Amino acid sequence: MSDPAATVTSVTSTLVNAKGLTKHFGSFEAVRGIDVEVSRGEAFGFLGPNGAGKSSTMRMVSCVSPRTGGELRVLGLDPDTDGPRIRARIGVVPQQDNLDTELTVRQNLQVYGRYFGLSRSAVRAKATELMEFAQLSDRADAEVEPLSGGMKRRLTIARSLVNDPDLLLLDEPTTGLDPQARHLLWDRLFRLKQSGVTLIITTHYMDEAEQLCDRLVVMDGGRIAAEGSPGELIRRYSTKEVLELRFPPGEQSGDEVRDLAERIEVLPDRVLLYTSDGEAALAAAHARGVRPVSSLVRRSTLEDVFLRLTGRTLVD
């Protein structure tokens, strides 16, 4: 396929470009004007609580949901007019597996390849290759329904790769999986990233975002609350370390330690002190006679950033 668009976008390095992108469902505004740029080879994340507008954004980028307003270019093309051409070159892993339950594992991959216009012999070879990649070769001729959640997810990801996509969209790829299945999936996604596939991932798991994403945006209420690499976001919205002091529920107000940290947060059973030096803050608290049940000094994570940006009432 030597269509002109392919040669145009192969020289551009921006695969997704959105400006003021909005999506309304009736009177409900799911996405309220977001600007996003994803470059070739990047692993880009959309983080946010449920209902933040992540999936709506993903559906618009995958050209199965027309945008309400704003600008959107995917692979340099406009989804409104070039949907099929864009879809031919992207892979989509939807939030809920929509595997073909009337077909076997192998047939799922083969038939999906046929949807992309691949020849019968090409899909045969591709299916074998992908089942190996997804560690499903021994289940090749099995029904899809009895597979475990992790296997189904791996098959969905394998299916999304059948057309060798330039861009892979993964909507909450590991939600509902056990830790083993998640780590196996992360490993596969990491390999894809190494091989140059551009990834866009939505998730509400912070560890997933930290593991996989070079750059991410935090979405909340249909808007972008923050943007940067995981490290940048932690530096900007949190402190280097966090001291957690645990008390019997309701027995502390945080008043005695308030001035020991840049910011503190009082939870029912804990006080969190955001500080650059957790050990020093702990020593200072001990010196003041504060006696927590237990204490923990840890590095700040994206979860701290996330909670700060998207909720849990904060006490500064």
Next chain:
Amino acid sequence: MTNETSTTDVPAPSPSAAPRGRAGLLLRIVPPGLYAGRAHVLVERSYLVSTRGWMSVLSGFFEPLFFLFSLGYGLGQLVTTVAGPGGPMPYAEFVAPALLAASAMNGAVFEATFNLFFKFKYAKTYDAVLATPLGPVDIALGEAAWCLIRGGLYSAGFIVVMLGFGLVSSPWALLALPACLLVALAFAAVGMAASTFMRSWQDFDLVQLAVMPLFLFSTTFYPLSVYPGWLQTVVQWTPLYHAIELMRALTTGYVGWGALVNVAYFVVMAVVGVVVAARRLGKLLLT
């Protein structure tokens, strides 16, 4: 895969999907994004599914046969002759073409409503399809074509049985098979369109409510003359009546210009059904 004839004088942007030559015209009419010219892949899928469950496919063949034996021969012992297109005729010969038409309808409606609704609402099969270059028109055409193939096989089987029992008296009967395909296509298309409006399995009672009286009252078992005048007019507007008229004309050889009206009826029905089904699928899935 590329087709030289499609690159003539129109400098339209070539769709990314290399279209099959035969689909070229449709590709130019249907707006981009709705049709990739690859409906045949959906047929391939259905074929694969059917090879995994051939028993359910086979069962569709026997239903009209049971009706033929019970009514044509059982009831035929009591009702010896009945007024057919060309005068009195044996009852079995009168009922057989009507059952042929009814089985084309039943098979198509069942396949188009239950199967489409399941894939559309529960299995989310079409969500996965629409994430590829394929569009809703590919789905509507592909699924209608499969209903047609399956219905065609049943009809062919039934026609062979009719031949075997001497219930065919004209070479016109050769056209009964293509006529069955047209009838099946029309009912499948309308059934698909209807199933996009259904909210739950309960609504399928409405399908039964539509199909059952059609089957019983569309001159399947007795001629139109038994009805009072006004009711004759009502029956003459219903689809299965036209299908039965067409089949009876072809298997008995009394073919008149009226057959063209029957054919036109189903062409319109098929076009309207496919257009509505494709529109509704697009509207419901591409939100």
